[in-house]
Amino acid sequence: MPSPQSLPEPVGDTGVAKLALRDQLLTARRRRPLAEVGQDARAIADHLLVAPEVRRAATVACYVSVGTEPGTTALLDRLTSAGKRVILPVLLPGNDLDWAVYHGETSLAPAGRGLLEPMSARLGADAVATADVVLVPGLAVSPTGQRLGRGGGSYDRALARVPLGTFTCVLLYADETGVAVPTEPHDQPVTAAVTPHGILRF
Structure with a gap:
């Protein structure tokens, strides 16, 4: 997941609350045993x-x-084994995301900030709009689908390009759902969250 240096949060209670919540959630993640992470x-x-949304998806x-x-x-x-076309993000200098097709683990190369990115041809920032399912990273989600990201705004920009009605799902641990997530006008909600316990639809 892209972990860009955070863009400046707005000065005020919402920005401070987001920073505090991120710090709490990241600390909890760092304490997770690797065996548990794999499971x-x-x-x-x-x-x-x-x-069903994933089973019928082409991209x-x-x-x-x-x-x-x-x-x-x-x-x-x-x-990919199920025949899906999978596209992965490529972090751009302004923290926006380009996209490229995934062709297996050997098609990934180290990129900045500890990321792995696909080496295939770039498809453009609007390629995310062609996906039938969009799976995104996050740190928490509210009971209404408001997602807390890392603060760079990369996925809020990407989600803003996704057509209404697309299955957009954040991958989380069970204790990161149902969180009171501070929100701002640019924040984009998701339609679902998946945890080791199952899928929550909003």
Whole structure:
């Protein structure tokens, strides 16, 4: 997941609340045992692969997880094995996202900020709008689908390009759902969240 240096948060209570919540959630993630992270990643992949929205999708936008984020390595390979066209983000200088097709683990190369990115041809920032399913990273989600990201705004920009009605789903741990997420006008909600326990639809 892209972990860009945060863009300046607006001065005020909302910005301060977001920073404090991010710090709390990231601290909890760093404490997760790696064995648990791997087990949870497999459970998340299991839930997504049987979801009707994913089963009927031709193109899925996803991302390459890093560290103790809910893992996507097995998910990416299972999606391609199921015949899905998978597109992955490429972080641009202004923190916007370009996209490129995933052709397996060997098609990824190290990029800045500890990320792995696809080496295939760039498709353009609007390519995310062609996806039938958009799977995004996050740190928490509210009971109404308001997602808390890392603060760079990359995925809010991407989600703003996605047609209304598209299945947009954030990958989280169970204790990161139902959180009171501070929101601002530019924040884009998701239609679902998946955890090791299942899929929540908003």
